[in-house]
Amino acid sequence: MxxxxxxxxxxxxxxxxxxxxxxxxxxxxxxxxxxxxxxxxxxxxxxxxxxxxxxxxxxxxxxxxxxxxxxxxxxxxxxxxxxxxxxxxxxxxxxxxxLLPKDPNDDKNVIVEIRAGAGGDEAALFAAELYRMYVHYAEGRRWKVETMNVNESGIGGMKEVVFMITGQGAFSRLKYESGVHRVQRVPETESGGRIHTSTATVAIMPEAEEVDVQIDMNDCKFDVFRASGNGGQCVNTTDSAVRLTHIPTGIVISCQDEKSQLKNKDKALKVLRAKLYELECSKKQSEESEARRSQIGTGDRSEKIRTYNFPQGRVTEHRIKLTLYKIDAVMDGDLDEILDSLIAADQAAKLMKMQEEGA
Structure with missing residues (x-):
């Protein structure tokens, strides 16, 4: 050393x-x-x-x-x-x-994709709250947030939202957020007062540059359509929304946040580039031996990582068995205690692996 x-x-x-x-x-x-x-x-x-x-x-x-x-x-x-x-x-x-090996993506900006999971309207409301949680966290660190696409539900929820966070070290902080987030509470629509469990999935993808991923435009199919939902002047009255289909992978991306078709096309390509880069990174990680892999999950969307229990006011981070009784602060973007603990656990796991390999 x-x-x-x-x-x-x-x-x-x-x-x-x-x-x-x-x-x-x-x-x-x-x-x-x-x-x-x-x-x-x-x-x-x-x-x-x-x-x-x-x-x-x-x-x-x-x-x-x-x-x-x-x-x-x-x-x-x-x-x-x-x-x-x-x-x-x-x-x-x-x-x-x-001296631990540095993740080459740590300095990159991130593209975040939140999707409502099981739970219908309640899941969509929870997805919208997660979106606001990350926006508040980013604003607290003076990072820039740019919405790429939103698919809203009728009661103020979000079936899906894709947005970009630009800031120094954004991926190094947020990469642990990928996975299934679970909420337990009494929905506003529930008259009997029963606690329901709903879920939303979060995907954190590093922004990929053109040097990271080369996209053959012949593999891309673009469709244009009229934007729906809330919008300013021109957004709902012109065919400015873009649907991009990547033929080899079947990935479909819609962008309708901008008034300009060209800007929506550019955003759709950014999201596609990030998704293709994430696929490549996942492939490389799966090829690594188990001994070199971190114990803290950072990418599996099917992994249940956190529960937000409103009746008890607690947030439980399952991967490191951390429970905090400050759910209001967490939902308002106070994530540093959780993220710092995840980073420390990840570093400890990597150090242990290095010592085992050294021995």
Whole structure:
């Protein structure tokens, strides 16, 4: 590990020298690449420098302790040594996590697809609430939300909604949200006061660039139609909505949020590119050996991941057996405690796998 850290430190110094060259900004592509590499290495370098300082402090305290006769000074040195050793242990763990293989999609924007599942109108209402939950979470992090397509139900619910979240590290935070979300509550339409269980599925897909996925336009069939549902001027009066069918996979995408047919076509292609990229990523993951796979689910849409129980005011994250009694805050976008716990569990699982492989 320390040979690797020394190599990273050496590379970081090289990057600083290259970025200090007078003509570095003349080649903007190279300049951006160097800046990104430096930003990626910065957390590792900072932690490693603190680790080396703590090691030096521990060595100095130990050397002085061997020579010091004054009891009061010895107590101070023992305290300093203990503190340095605690820092060494914490920083070693931090460095192990920082050196874990990085998901290449972590810095990407995400396309989110929410579909109402079992439960009829109640499932559609729940899907709409999940949509608002993610929008509030994104706004809290100053991320941009752009709706791609909405299929609304008559009572304020959503049978399906597709939207894009643009922001630094969006996929790294939200990738754990894919799966089946379950709600337990008394529906407004239920006169007998019985608790119903309904579901909605969430799919989190990294935005794919053209370099990630090449789409042959000969494989795409476009149909145009008049948009339905709520819309501003022109949206419901022109054939601006687009239905894209990808013939080889059978994937069908509708986009009707924009007034312009061209913009809807562009959005539909973005969603298709993300879906094809997700299919490719899933195929690669399934080919990996079980020993290298994370224990925390991040993509199976059939996996029941979370239950929102309104009568008891609790949210239960089944994958890590976490229960929080703050359902109102969670539904209002307060997701960080859940996401931080999922990330920590995922990192711990990966560290365990690495140690097992190393052994």
């Amino acid at each position: 320390f040979d690797r850290l020394d190599g990273i430190l050496e590379r970081f110094e090289e990057l600083l020298q290259e970025l200090n060259e007078p003509n570095v900004t003349e080649n903007q592509a190279r300049f951006r690449r160097l800046m990104k590499e430096q930003a990626d290495l910065c957390p590792v370098v900072d932690a490693y420098k603190k680790y080396k300082e703590a090691r030096q402090t521990a060595e100095d305290s130990l050397a002085m302790l061997e020579e010091e006769k004054d009891e009061e000074m010895r107590d101070m040195l023992k305290e300093e040594l203990g503190q340095a050793r605690r820092e060494i242990g914490e920083l070693e763990q931090e460095l192990k996590i920082l």
